[in-house]
Amino acid sequence: MGCTEDRQAPRIALIVEYDGSGFSGWQRQHHALSVQEVLEQALSKVAADRVEVSCAGRTDAGVHAAHQVVHFDPPVERELHAWVLGSNANLPQAVSVICAYEVDRDFHARYKAVRRAYRYYFFCRRARPAIWCxxxxxxxxxxxxxxxxxxxxxLVGEHDFSAYRAVACQAPHAVREVYRLDVWRRGQMVVIEIEANAFLHHMVRNIAGTLLAVGSGERDTDWPRRLLVERDRTRSGITAPAAGLYLTGVVYPQQYALPAYADFLP
Known part of the structure; x- marks a missing residue:
């Protein structure tokens, strides 16, 4: 008698958005609620079996995502819309699966990403915001x-970003390539948008804190460049609050045919 190889269900990639203010961050933790935990619980209910996911970028506590990418190997086959609708029916309102795609088995949400994009939002007003809290x-x-x-x-280009990494950052080196770094105003919002091949821990928030000092007139416009050269985190700006930070895009090789950026942010 010949053997028949079991057919594997295709790997699934999801685009997920979430308000991170009620979570301890993306990564599953023993004693705090994480985005990964609630998403895996929701998907496991759809599959009626255990599901574990991997993400493109592990966001910190209080950080949001408009375009997080995750992948998982489903233990059963389901229609793509079932993964979207079924998981959303079991997720808290602060987390939503936007769409699902079948991808090749070599796809990995983190390791196949070639660039990531973030936005940081400063709200400038004498009175604190309530709606944007x-x-x-x-x-x-x-x-x-x-x-x-x-x-x-x-800061655009390939540099050693030691001055902009967290003291506890565990990356083996601080060299990253920033492809674009733009700042503009939209009403009472000042928006910082940055795209790079990869990011160090707190890199975007530390850049935002440094640019905050420039924008308020506390520091001159050459200060961020000097910090880059000095490579000393203790001399650079504050770590800006987590609430202003959003993961807004993840770019993959064209063969995976995944959308790259969120398209609804102000």
Missing amino acids: NRVAWTHRELDAELMHTAAQP
Whole structure:
């Protein structure tokens, strides 16, 4: 008698968005609620079996995602819409699966990503916001977005970002390539958008905190460049609050045919 090889269900990639303010971050933890935990629980209910997921970027506590990418190997076959609708029926309102795709078995949400994009939002007003509470970083100071943009441009390119990494960052080296770093104003919002091949722990929030000092007039426009050269985290700006940070895009090789960016943010 010949043997028949069991057919594997295709690997599934999901685009997920979430408000991170009620979570301890993306990664599953023993004593705190994480986005990974609630998503795996929801998917496991759809599969009626255990499901584990991997993500493109492990966001910290309070950080949001408009375009997080995850993948998993389903223990059973389901229609793509069943993974979307079924998981959303079992998720808290702060987390939503936007769409699902079948991908090749060699796809990996983290290791196949070639670039990632983040946005950081400062809300500039004398009074603290209520509607935007936990979704932006509030400053009572007026910020000059044009000065911030000018100051940010020396950070574009491949550099050692030691001055912009967390003290506890575990990356083996601090060299990263930033493809674009733009700052603009939209009403009372000042938006920082950065795209790079990879990011260090707290890199975006530390850059945002440094540019905050430039925009408020506390520091000159050459300060971020000097910090880059000095490579000393203790001399750079504050770590900006988590609430202002959003993962907004993950780019993969074209063969996977996945959308790259969120398209609804202000």
